[in-house]
């Protein structure tokens with residue numbers, strides 16, 4: 001099976017290395033000629049274990065978006081705010097049989113892409129794996145997890161067995177779900193309850209226990225919003241789930257806080273931004289959520305970071 005990975009960052013390199021280790025034909029699609037030249041100076045995609053004791057380099061081929069080669073399997077591994085522009089660059093290379101996996105966090109970018117590609121099977125992913133880049137094209141596999149995969153378009157198709165088998169054989173822990181939206185909404189709500197507050201209070205997840213009244217009230221609002229959005233399953237036990245994530249990840253910094261600490265653009269528009277827009281559209285009553293979004297934007301602005 002042939003794979004193209006668009007977005008050679010932390011997760012893109014993690015997937016590329018594991019697929020290449022299984023002798024699959026893998027190609028990176030890089031942003032521009034400068035990135036390609038830079039990649040060609042490296043021994044290939046590097047993958048290290050969490051302790052960085054072992055690193056293996058995979059001499060994966062790389063190309064640019066205008067390459068004429070058709071794409072069979074595409075892993076879109078860029079940030080949510082880059083997803084639409086990135087897919088537009090390669091849309092002409094997709095065929096009726098192509099399958100696209102969308103790795104983006106939050107909600108909103110997946111729906112835009114499915115609209116852009118009405119005839120392509122788009123699988124959304126919800127990943128709890130953790131990785132970061134030690135240097136360009138060298139990913140460190142920091143946290144084992146799971147990858148939920150499912151069709152964005154609800155028209156029932158049989159699961160893509162060959163793709164799932166390949167992922168499993170490559171030690172990519174994919175689990176198929178016929179209801180990926182529930183997973184995505186649940187993760188969105190958890191991210192809304194945790195990530196902005198870790199930025200606003202500049203703290204690790206565990207320190208959020210000091211703000212339990214605010215978090216519980218926010219969870220109540222989010223729970224109602226999920227129900228109004230037709231996601232009652234994702235709403236179930238939200239508060240309990242949020243506290244269990246806070247407890248299990250007490251020593252971690254949320255992805256949004258890490259972005260801010262590294263002076264990187266956040267995915268705010270696809271997390272709290274998406275939830276606020278959804279609430280406005282449904283005329284929901286979510287004053288705490290909106291106040292949180294405003295406060296978060298103020299912090300981002302003060303740090304000189306984009307507020308969308």
Ligand SMILES: NC(=O)c1ccc[n+]([C@@H]2O[C@H](COP(=O)([O-])OP(=O)(O)OC[C@H]3O[C@@H](n4cnc5c(N)ncnc54)[C@H](OP(=O)(O)O)[C@@H]3O)[C@@H](O)[C@H]2O)c1
Nearest residue numbers: 007008009010011030031078079080082086104105130131
């Ligand atoms: N890392 C994790 O542990 C993790 C865990 C769960 C979910 N996620 C989600 O997975 C997604 C990817 O995260 P990540 O951490 O892997 O991001 P990342 O390290 O920032 O990698 C994204 C890569 O995409 C590239 N890119 C963007 N637009 C492109 C284009 N048009 N053509 C070619 N390359 C392009 C970027 O290139 P430039 O550097 O040139 O911009 C960058 O190399 C995010 O939505 C994130 O929230 C990540």
